Amino acid sequence: MTESFYITAAELAKAGYENTPDELVSSKHMIYSSPATLDFNSPGAKGFGVKRAGLAIPGSVMLLVAPGCCGRNTALLNELGYSERFFYLLLDDTDIVTGRHLTKIPKAVKELCGELDYTPSAVMICITCVDALLGTDMERVCRKCEEAAGVPTVPAYMYALTREKRLPPMTAVRKSVYSLLKPQKRISNECNILGFFAPLYDGCEIYDLLKSAGIKKVHELSRCKTFEEYSELSRANFNIIINPEARYAAQDMEKRLGIPSVELARLYRIDKIRTQYRLLGQAIGVGFDDEK
Amino acid sequence: MIKLAIYGKGGIGKSTCTANLAAALASLGKRVIQIGCDPKADSTINLLGGTPVTPVMNYLRERDEEPEKIEEISKVGFGNILCIETGGPTPGLGCAGRGIISTFSLLEELELFEKYKPDAVLYDVLGDVVCGGFAAPIREGYASQVLIVTSGEKMALYAANNINSAVKNFEDRSYARVRGIIMNRRSVENEEEKVQTFADKSGLEIIADIPRSNDIIKYEDMGKTVIEGDPECETAKRFFELAQKLIDEDKEND
The missing domain is CATH 3.40.50.1980 (Nitrogenase molybdenum iron protein domain)
Incomplete structure (x- = not known):
């Protein structure tokens, strides 16, 4: 779509939800509108994607669990000073079809924590779309990681395929980064x-x-x-x-x-x-x- | 809350047992949800007078958008049981396991349990724990107990053993545990003995003994469970006994 498009609120209301023009449906094409343009921040422009956001907990490290091809784009983070906090566990075809990753992830977390010369505050396990099909219970895997390494472990889901859904990755990762907070007495001011x-x-x-x-x-x-x-x-x-x-x-x-x-x-x-x-x-x- | 997942070999009568148990629980005054987790999407059909509910996967495929309300993907059947079917992908394509995971995420987002406040939720799961999707019903927050349906047939017992091993493999503090076996009789010679031998070997209890009965077929032809069709018959009584047992145990656990 190269032509500009507009519709009045009255016309839109009259047409009803079912007849929303394609021009306003974001999954049909790219949309450029004033507020959207102001809000938009491309991951390619080194903004905050799931991986960088997942490292928001101070002192935490991240283990990216993914086939090599989807882990590659993370190289960008190294330029932003995250190279010491970012680690990879690459999955191969056998890991995926046999579910071997279930045992590999806790081993990798243990090894990672053992190799570091400090104890991280938390390990974020970031897993990509491949897991949406595997159906891994990451909460359970994280518990196994905690048992193996003695460090709080939290899942973060880089499911690009859920970006248009009700719970997109950048929404889910916000829950992840606050999930290690424990209840305490609240202070009124x-x-x-x-x-x-x-x-x-x-x-x-x-x-x-x-x-x-x-x-x-x-x-x-x-x-x-x-x-x-x-x-x-x-x-x-x-x-x-x-x-x-x-x-x-x-x-x-x-x-x-x-x-x-x-x-x-x-x-x-x-x-x-x-x-x-x-x-x-x-x-x-x-x-x-x-x-x- | 009673949270059950029912597993067993394909064609062994899981949907029949699940629907009858759901109907019995509802008849005893419980607010029940039954979720069919099988691409066949026929788990709840006999609670709905033979008219199926639109499976979630069909809804998503046809509309290309997620439902806004639970009512769009459910139907209320016998005893006010809320009936939901995950359904599956186009045959030969897609991923049925992913279908279950997507459906569960959707139900969570629609706050099914918070809004409906059920006393019992029953998940009727396809044959075996074949992949991550089919283990989803026994995860934390979903079923807390598993019932395995088997007859005395060799292959049914073989599948039951696989299911028991798979559930044990996941056994830790938050996963479902196998509560017992529903023996769904198929007129096999020495059937009780065979099933009892398996139960003893696996350390499981036969929690219900469902007789081979033409009543089941008769009422299913009418789109009903035996609980609805003839609540006084022997088969119905067995389901009522099972339902009462589960209710009593649930009370004790509370």
Whole structure:
């Protein structure tokens, strides 16, 4: 499609869901629209894909379990300084058809932890689409890894084929990276910001607004330097979701850790942003002074 | 909650036993879900008066999008049993095991258990634990107990032994365990003795003895279980006994 296309909301509503024009169905072709373009971050542009995101837990290492062909593109991460934290277990045809990988993964994790001159805080096992067909119970494999190596082990799924589904890889990996948090006493004037794997820029207005509302500490995963700092995320009183891809992780945190969440939409108009901050203030029971 | 997976050799009567057990549990006041995990997609047909539910794989294939509601991929049958079939790929293509995994993920995303709040969930699984997909029903969060259906026929016992070994292979704190054997009689000579010998050797209990009966065929021709067709008959009584036993055990475990 090279021609520009538009449809009014009224026309769209009248046509009904079943008759959504192909131009608006993302699986039919590439879409370029203003907000989508602003949001889009190609993995090829060295943004955060499942592998880099999976390494967000400070002190963790990753074992990529994949046939050689799908592990190759990970070379990019080496240039970003991850070469010391990234390891491979390449699967061959026999591993796949016999299920031999079930025993190989715990052995590899044990060997990996034994070779390192430090104990990693966690091992992320990242497995690719091939596993969608194998049906490996990765939770169980990770338990075996923990028993073998004595290090917490968490699965991350790089299932590119589920990208258009309800639980795409970048949503699932957010749950994985918060899954090692343990329940603890929550502190009323602390909160988390969930959404991205890089911190908001230091001058972002949300920090001042939250500070003016009495929030003493705003946690962000990407600002955690140590596993201890990471562990503090579970003492937050509430989560602020700034990317819908973090919603699933927030729901899991509410279920496991009792931390409720409030979600902010990505907006581009100043008046709407202001209204949204006011609503956030109401939700957490404070009034924001946005006149300064 | 009662969470059962029913395995056994192809054609041994798994779907018949599962549907009758589901119907018995429902008749005893339990809220039941039955999930057929077989590409044949005929597990629940006799709970639905002979009119099958659209299998999940068919839904996905035909619409190329996921359902938004459980109602789109389920039907309510006898005793308000919620009936779901995973179905399978186009014959000769695709991956049936993946079909089961995809269906389970979908049911989880649709929050089936949270919304429906069942007292019992029964998974009727194709023949053997042939690959990862067919082990999915015995994973953590799904079935906690396995029932193996067998007759005294040699190949049925052979399959039962394979299933028992496969489930044992996965045996750890979160996986299902084999609860026992449903002996589905096929008029084999010395049938009870043969099945009992296998049970003793495997350390399993024969938890139910289902007689060879024309009632089953008669009511299946009408799209019914014997529980629905003639709840007073001997076969129905055996299923009621099994259902009550499972209910009592579930109460004890609570």
